[in-house]
Amino acid sequence: MKKVAIIGVGHTKFGVLENQDLMDLLCDASLEAINDSNTNDENFDSVYVGSMCPETFNHISGVANALVDRIGLLPAAADHIKNGPASGGSAIKAGFQAIASGINSMVLVVGGEKMTHITTPGLVTSAIATITHPKAERSHGASLPSLAGLLTRVYLEKYDAKLDWLSDISIKNHKNGASNPLAHFQRTIESFMESAIKKGKGSWNNIYEFLNDDKTNPIIADPLRLFHICSISDGAAALVLCNAELAKKYCENPVLITGIGQATDTQIVYERDDLTVLNALRESSNQAYKMAKKTPEDIDVAELHDAFEILEAVESEDIGFFKKGEGVRAAHEGLTEIGGKIPINPSGGLKARGHPLGATGVAQVVELFWQIRGEAGKRQVSDVNTGITCNFGGFGNNILSIIVEGM
Amino acid sequence: MNSGEKLIAKKCKKCGFIQHKDHIRCLKCKNDTFDMIEAQGGCKLITYTILNVPPLEFRDKPSYALGVVQFENGIKALGQIESQKNLKVGMKLAPVYKKICNNLDGKEINDFVFKSIE
Structure with missing residues (x-):
């Protein structure tokens, strides 16, 4: 198997990007990655584009064909990779396999989504809910937030954890996002509270009071409130991958993808033996650790998929950082802060960086690339050599784990 | 199911x-x-949520309760719960077959919802 290097990255601003359509975002991230990797005059063998719903959200298909045409990469092979909110991770896996197998030596991977222009109430939720089971879940009105609510209640009761401790994950991710100039929300929760006070919406003695107020932080899927759930966003992120033997020709500090794993779990969430266990993550991360010859103790930083803050906690357990039932408490105790035992989501995670569905899995690896190269600015974690991601597809029924490390 | x-x-x-x-x-x-x-006998509520932001095809109601239940003979199911009040994990429920919504094609969807028998 050939070694696979990342030699350049691109990452648009995430947020409400009114003046750019999906193709603009994919092109911007791609060209930034190509420029960053000094491969402007090179031919690419393949291009993999991760995007979940361009047909529904943007009324376009064939996004990979359109991309290679617009950015002058013809006649590169082009594929549109779809794996729900893990489309970005699956696109990276496709690029990794193309190079590791020796079939390709230069590949562009890009993930992106354009969502915030959709104004029909419930349409985004409904489109994403099409990945749930049509008879056992969706036809009863289940959506991803409701499945997260069901999981949260089981977890909090089973492990005697507090909802305020889940809020600590949101507080931490907003604090990290405040130091990420590309994040959708570059604001702490304190900043949201101060704005609300100035606007006369109320007064609160501390952020927990603010976060427990139905007016400022409404319950979306009980017990989950607005600030326990990521927003929808627009954005794209990209990687240039190449055979590691060629990497130093283009790049002084390449980063290697040394482990990658993917696994599935039941589509019907209630058919799992334990709702609080993500077997797909246990399996996929074990595959990644085995390939990279690493253990959870070797990981310096992680980018996990906190579409709902309960997920960051459960993932921190099933990826091997904490025992089952201790993830929420660990976050409450500060172990996942920058400077803590295992920093999680220094980028701000999905909660603060935003979640343009297909972009997220790629953006996670871009963040690790910057962390490993010491280029993460104010959110830099010290002494990073190895990082891992969790990109969560379906409601945990298709999960990718990717390990990257310095070369 | x-x-x-x-x-x-x-x-x-x-x-x-x-x-x-x-x-x-x-x-x-x-x-x-x-x-x-x-499914036989009554069923117990394993977990529940109240969803205040329904998907598009369920917007005829501002909110509804959803739960996962398990029957005495082991069958599990997910469904809406008739009342949003006094819900408690472990409470006893019974299934009722009724209309849930009209789907996006306008077709009436009927299925089981659950009501408290406590």
């Missing part, structure tokens, strides 16, 4: 695992022979 007005599931003839009737092979052992079993 529903055939007409019966709440049914597949029980694997080899390993006994109970699963949704859509499964063609057993989730646990890959066997493809099943007994069709019907």
Whole structure:
């Protein structure tokens, strides 16, 4: 198997990007990655584009064909990779396999989504809910937030954890996002509270009071409130991958993808033996650790998929950082802060960086690339050599784990 | 899980695992022979949520409760709960077959919802 290097990255601003359509975002991230990797005059063998719903959200298909045409990469092979909110991770896996197998030596991977222009109430939720089971879940009105609510209640009761401790994950991710100039929300929760006070919406003695107020932080899927759930966003992120033997020709500090794993779990969430266990993550991360010859103790930083803050906690357990039932408490105790035992989501995670569905899995690896190269600015974690991601597809029924490390 | 007005599931003839009737092979052992079993007795609420931001096709209601229940013979199901008040994990419920919504094609969807019998 050939070694696979990342030699350049691109990452648009995430947020409400009114003046750019999906193709603009994919092109911007791609060209930034190509420029960053000094491969402007090179031919690419393949291009993999991760995007979940361009047909529904943007009324376009064939996004990979359109991309290679617009950015002058013809006649590169082009594929549109779809794996729900893990489309970005699956696109990276496709690029990794193309190079590791020796079939390709230069590949562009890009993930992106354009969502915030959709104004029909419930349409985004409904489109994403099409990945749930049509008879056992969706036809009863289940959506991803409701499945997260069901999981949260089981977890909090089973492990005697507090909802305020889940809020600590949101507080931490907003604090990290405040130091990420590309994040959708570059604001702490304190900043949201101060704005609300100035606007006369109320007064609160501390952020927990603010976060427990139905007016400022409404319950979306009980017990989950607005600030326990990521927003929808627009954005794209990209990687240039190449055979590691060629990497130093283009790049002084390449980063290697040394482990990658993917696994599935039941589509019907209630058919799992334990709702609080993500077997797909246990399996996929074990595959990644085995390939990279690493253990959870070797990981310096992680980018996990906190579409709902309960997920960051459960993932921190099933990826091997904490025992089952201790993830929420660990976050409450500060172990996942920058400077803590295992920093999680220094980028701000999905909660603060935003979640343009297909972009997220790629953006996670871009963040690790910057962390490993010491280029993460104010959110830099010290002494990073190895990082891992969790990109969560379906409601945990298709999960990718990717390990990257310095070369 | 529903055939007409019966709440049914597949029980694997080899390993006994109970699963949704859509499964063609057993989730646990890959066997493809099943007994069709019907939900029996009351059911208990395993977990619940109240969803205040419904998907598009459920917007005729501002919110509804959803729960996962388990029957005495092991069948599990997800469904709406008639009342949002006094919900408690472990409470006893009974299934009622009724209209849930009109889907995006305008077709009436009927299925089981659950009501408290405590």
